[in-house]
Amino acid sequence: MNNKHLLTGNEAVARGAYEAGLMFASAYPGTPSTEILETLAEYKDSLYCEWAPNEKVALEAAIGASIAGGRALAAMKHVGVNVAADPLFTAAYTGVNGGLVLAAADDPGQHSSQNEQDNRNYAIAARLLMLEPSDSQEAKDFTKLGFELSERFDMPVMLRLTTRVCHSKSVVEFEERQEVGAKPYEKDIRKYVMVPANAKVKRAHLEDVLRAMAEYSNTCEINREEINGTEIGVISAGVAYQYAKDVFGPEASYLKLGMTYPMPLEKIKAFASKVKKLYVIEEMDPYMERQIKEAGIDCIGKDVIPAYDELNTDIIRKAVFGEEAPTLSSDKTAVVRPPAMCAGCPHRGFFYALSKKKNIMVTGDIGCYTLGAAAPLAALDTTVCMGASISMGHGAAKVFRASNSDKKVVAVIGDSTFFHSGITSLIDVTYNKGVSVSVILDNRITGMTGHQQNPGTGLTLMGEPAVEVDIPMLCQAIGMKKENIYTVNPLKLAEVDAALDEALAKDEPCVIITKWPCVLKKFTQEDKSSFDLSPKKCVIDQEKCRKCKMCVKTGCPAIYSGDTITINRESCTGCGVCAQVCPFDAIKEVK
Amino acid sequence: MSETKNILLVGVGGQGTILASKILSAGLLEAGYDVKMSEIHGMSQRGGNVSTQIRFGEKVYSPIIGKGEADIIVAFETMEALRWISCLKVGGKMVINDHEIPSVPIQMGVAEYPEGVLEELASKADVSIFKASQIAEELGNPKTMNIVLLGALVKALNMPHIDWEKAIRDNVKKDFEDINIQAFYAGAAQV
Numbered sequence: 001m002n003n004k005h006l007l008t009g010n011e012a013v014a015r016g017a018y019e020a021g022l023m024f025a026s027a028y029p030g031t032p033s034t035e036i037l038e039t040l041a042e043y044k045d046s047l048y049c050e051w052a053p054n055e056k057v058a059l060e061a062a063i064g065a066s067i068a069g070g071r072a073l074a075a076m077k078h079v080g081v082n083v084a085a086d087p088l089f090t091a092a093y094t095g096v097n098g099g100l101v102l103a104a105a106d107d108p109g110q111h112s113s114q115n116e117q118d119n120r121n122y123a124i125a126a127r128l129l130m131l132e133p134s135d136s137q138e139a140k141d142f143t144k145l146g147f148e149l150s151e152r153f154d155m156p157v158m159l160r161l162t163t164r165v166c167h168s169k170s171v172v173e174f175e176e177r178q179e180v181g182a183k184p185y186e187k188d189i190r191k192y193v194m195v196p197a198n199a200k201v202k203r204a205h206l207e208d209v210l211r212a213m214a215e216y217s218n219t220c221e222i223n224r225e226e227i228n229g230t231e232i233g234v235i236s237a238g239v240a241y242q243y244a245k246d247v248f249g250p251e252a253s254y255l256k257l258g259m260t261y262p263m264p265l266e267k268i269k270a271f272a273s274k275v276k277k278l279y280v281i282e283e284m285d286p287y288m289e290r291q292i293k294e295a296g297i298d299c300i301g302k303d304v305i306p307a308y309d310e311l312n313t314d315i316i317r318k319a320v321f322g323e324e325a326p327t328l329s330s331d332k333t334a335v336v337r338p339p340a341m342c343a344g345c346p347h348r349g350f351f352y353a354l355s356k357k358k359n360i361m362v363t364g365d366i367g368c369y370t371l372g373a374a375a376p377l378a379a380l381d382t383t384v385c386m387g388a389s390i391s392m393g394h395g396a397a398k399v400f401r402a403s404n405s406d407k408k409v410v411a412v413i414g415d416s417t418f419f420h421s422g423i424t425s426l427i428d429v430t431y432n433k434g435v436s437v438s439v440i441l442d443n444r445i446t447g448m449t450g451h452q453q454n455p456g457t458g459l460t461l462m463g464e465p466a467v468e469v470d471i472p473m474l475c476q477a478i479g480m481k482k483e484n485i486y487t488v489n490p491l492k493l494a495e496v497d498a499a500l501d502e503a504l505a506k507d508e509p510c511v512i513i514t515k516w517p518c519v520l521k522k523f524t525q526e527d528k529s530s531f532d533l534s535p536k537k538c539v540i541d542q543e544k545c546r547k548c549k550m551c552v553k554t555g556c557p558a559i560y561s562g563d564t565i566t567i568n569r570e571s572c573t574g575c576g577v578c579a580q581v582c583p584f585d586a587i588k589e590v591k
Numbered sequence: 592m593s594e595t596k597n598i599l600l601v602g603v604g605g606q607g608t609i610l611a612s613k614i615l616s617a618g619l620l621e622a623g624y625d626v627k628m629s630e631i632h633g634m635s636q637r638g639g640n641v642s643t644q645i646r647f648g649e650k651v652y653s654p655i656i657g658k659g660e661a662d663i664i665v666a667f668e669t670m671e672a673l674r675w676i677s678c679l680k681v682g683g684k685m686v687i688n689d690h691e692i693p694s695v696p697i698q699m700g701v702a703e704y705p706e707g708v709l710e711e712l713a714s715k716a717d718v719s720i721f722k723a724s725q726i727a728e729e730l731g732n733p734k735t736m737n738i739v740l741l742g743a744l745v746k747a748l749n750m751p752h753i754d755w756e757k758a759i760r761d762n763v764k765k766d767f768e769d770i771n772i773q774a775f776y777a778g779a780a781q782v
Contacts, residue, residue, distance in 0.1 A: 112631075135654075164629060167631060168627055169627065169628040170626070170651075170654065171620065171625060239654070245653075246652045246653045312655055317657075324658070324659075325680075328716060329677060330715065332711055334670045334673045335670065335696055335704065336694060338695060338696075339604075552699050
């Protein structure tokens with residue numbers, strides 16, 4: 001038993017990479033992929049790993065590490081692959097030296113994402129070998145196999161994961177690490193310099209590689225038949241295979257695919273001929289179904305199975321057999337429990353002050369502060385993607401100006417997101433004479449994904465001290481006037497208010513940096529010496545309270561509005577925002 | 592061995608559902624079961640409702656539990672028991688912490704915490720209702736509420752052949768081993 005471990009898919013990918021002799025890993029955190037690198041950091045005596053500022057940088061660094069001869073991995077969530085798509089497509093041309101694996105995690109059902117996209121389409125578009133594990137043991141095995149196949153076919157391998165594979169735990173057996181070391185590096189301009197003359201040759205060569213990979217796909221063990229009955233055959237991959245096994249049971253036959261690009265069409269043809277009715281069970285797009293039908297094989301897929309949202313056994317059972325399990329129900333309804341900014345969150349004070357400003361548009365970004373859009377603050381107008389706040393704000397401000405509107409624009413972005421892709425946007429604002437106000441919410445950590453270091457925190461993933469990016473200096477270096485850069489404490493409403501008023505009144509681009517650590521952060525010595533983080537609580541003097549609910553309108557989850565208004569002592573951190581909005585001086589800070 | 596059993600732990604972010612499910616899975620794994628456990632990370636942690644699903648048996652496929660499939664639901668908060676009732680197998684059991692945590696709309700006074708939830712659930716299913724939070728507080732550490740509920744769950748599962756004390760010791764910090772074991776037995780005594 002002692003060799004068996006219960007691991008999440010993410011932990012298993014990290015373990016697989018470690019066992020495969022990985023030398024270099026780089027990633028940007030994003031749910032559901034984050035724990036891959038966090039787990040790799042536990043093996044830091046044997047390998048190097050880092051948080052990159054964004055996914056494109058992470059993948060490029062991994063490509064460089066691979067060309068230098070080391071086995072390398074980049075990890076990201078599905079939308080991160082959009083950011084990294086530029087190097088990804090051309091890496092399929094250059095190929096690799098040390099094995100290169102891209103672990104890309106889709107989020108069907110959008111548990112923690114701004115969109116739902118099926119990244120298997122990237123494998124087709126970029127012509128990448130793709131592996132799809134369906135549980136944690138496969139996540140480990142396929143990661144190891146990925147490095148081997150990457151070297152064998154001279155091709156980056158995409159390891160496609162989904163939320164339920166990433167975050168479900170199942171049993172994994174450990175093996176020893178193979179110390180493969182770095183392969184020798186040889187300068188090879190025709191292989192690695194993708195000017196058109198070389199790239200055209202590589203493009204043609206890619207067709208040969210595709211044929212070789214397809215041949216492997218048709219013969220490899222991870223694309224396996226489980227022949228039982230002849231009535232129903234099921235082709236499936238990833239976690240959908242697990243659902244299918246529960247729904248179709250031991251009577252059906254299965255073709256379980258571990259390698260889904262190139263598809264094993266010969267094997268599929270052979271399987272199809274053995275069963276009377278063929279189902280393709282897959283989450284999101286009809287990715288496999290389309291290719292199977294194109295090959296002239298009849299199958300049932302998205303005509304019954306939903307083409308969006310997460311699948312589960314209920315959905316498949318109902319779709320295929322029209323069966324539903326008997327359930328209990330109640331006339332009473334549970335009130336929704338939407339996520340909210342934490343009690344003591346430094347973003348609350350800023351958003352409260354911002355929500356009082358009239359005639360503004362607020363472009364938002366991706367992070368905990370996206371919750372600024374929730375009631376009662378409702379202080380955001382837009383959220384699209386990482387880094388979009390500043391650039392969208394710039395475009396919006398230009399149009400308001402051109403149409404003689406006096407509407408002003410405030411862009412709101414977190415520290416990690418600013419480093420990710422907000423800096424280039426801010427250059428657009430400063431260089432092209434923008435007029436928006438950009439607010440960098442610097443809470444000293446990457447919050448939403450669970451506290452990863454970033455270039456502003458002064459620590460690396462491997463726990464080493466690093467030189468922090470100086471945000472005000474950076475803003476100056478890209479053309480922001482010194483007098484237009486404000487640094488404020490977001491928990492001091494008057495300070496935030498004054499900075500917003502001054503910046504909004506200017507006809508020049510401005511930056512406001514709100515600087516206070518995330519309330520959930522494990523504070524560093526530097527945090528403790530830079531900020532007053534001593535424990536405090538706020539209490540309401542019931543004699544003074546007139547129940548005006550101004551404090552309730554800050555949206556703090558520690559404040560409860562019933563017959564009386566009270567503050568939950570356990571969750572209150574004494575941030576004092578409620579005390580500042582109370583018109584009757586009824587809220588006091590106590591030790 | 593046996594057919595697959597389904598356990599659902601539901602609550603509010605920060606209540607310790609994940610540690611409880613980790614200890615449960617460790618015990619089951621040690622006893623030789625195939626175990627799968629699924630949870631959702633990310634946005635839901637910020638005060639939203641959370642769920643952890645554990646399936647175990649000889650061979651487990653899907654890591655998630657469907658509607659009407661849970662043999663036991665452990666609700667760390669009262670209203671969450673109501674939210675997940677459709678997942679309970681008809682004839683299944685609910686272990687419920689008699690403890691209300693209002694959600695943001697309730698705190699803001701725009702919605703009301705539903706009344707009579709416990710009576711409603713008791714009329715629909717086999718329930719064990721007790722004040723796990725209070726028991727943990729009386730033991731001297733309110734955070735052990737999750738282990739009080741784990742104790743009740745394990746009792747309801749009726750698997751005395753598993754070394755649960757070891758599973759707890761392996762998964763909590765040394766200084767908190769004894770208090771957690773006390774909490775475990777205090778919870779077991781409630782079922």
